[in-house]
Amino acid sequence: RALPASALAGEAGVGAATASAHLAKLVEAEFVTVEARGRHRYFRLFGPDVSAALEALALIAPPLAITSLKQSSRTNALHRSRTCYDHLAGRLGVALMQSLLDHGVITGHDGIHRPAEAVRDRPSSYGRDLVYELSDEAPSVLAELGVDTGRLPPRRPAVRYCVDWSEHQHHLAGGLGAALKARLFALGWVRWGAAPRVVHLTDEGAAGLERTLGLVFV
Incomplete structure (x- = not known):
């Protein structure tokens, strides 16, 4: 989601001027896009390829040392359930994909x-070297969640995966991943957390996912 520079500066632990300088470089490089809302400017990742690159880098990056309870709580929340661009990631995203499988x-x-x-010889194959497809049963099962497979974006693969950096398993991306995330928010089954990217599964969402997909998330 789009966030103001002040929120991003707070998350990174840098001053406003430093954040603005870095954001300007990221916008120029087309890693980040910016939109004006009144007097404020909001920033978001440029697209799913940037998000996939960040997830790939996180797989090999050494973990940051946790030195406070706040950092520990935020890290645990990110591992539990977060967004990866326009789809769900973390343990919840992995569990959702596994349930669909x-x-x-x-x-x-x-x-x-x-x-x-x-x-390994084709970096562009990340998320593409393994092919997932919708089954013949998919439309009826997903219709129970209010997702119409016939209305998925025609120019985007319906099913793609990301290697989840915290779980080292696949989570669901592509058109279906985006549609499911949007639908779960619309139903009130997930909600945004206090920190960027963090989402929380609601009690209603836990019951709904168990009822429709047999997903028990603890």
Whole structure:
């Protein structure tokens, strides 16, 4: 989601002037886009390819040392459930994809990330070297959630995956990942947390996902 420079500066622990300088470089490089809302400017990632690159880098980046309870709480929240551009990630995103696989909604792989099997000679294959597809049963199952597979963006793959940096498993991206995230927010099954990217599964959402997809998330 789009956030003001002040919020991003607070998350990064830098001053407003430093944040503005960095954001200007990111906008110029087309890693980040900016939009004006009245007197304020809001920033968001330029697109899903930037998000996928960040997730890939996070897989190999050394973990930051946690030195406070606030940092620990934020890290735990990010691991539990967060957004990855326009879809869900963290343990919730991985569990959602695994549930769709278990119910035969999507097919093609088992959702397990095996680094030794990754295509290493083609960096552009990240998220594309394994093919997931919607099954014949997908429209009826997803209709129970209010997701119409016939209205997914025609120019975007319906099912794509990201390797989740915290869980080292696949979470659901693509048109279906975006549609499911939007629908869960519309139903009130997930809500935004206090920190950027963090989302929380509501009690209604936990019951709804268990009822429709058999997903038990604790």
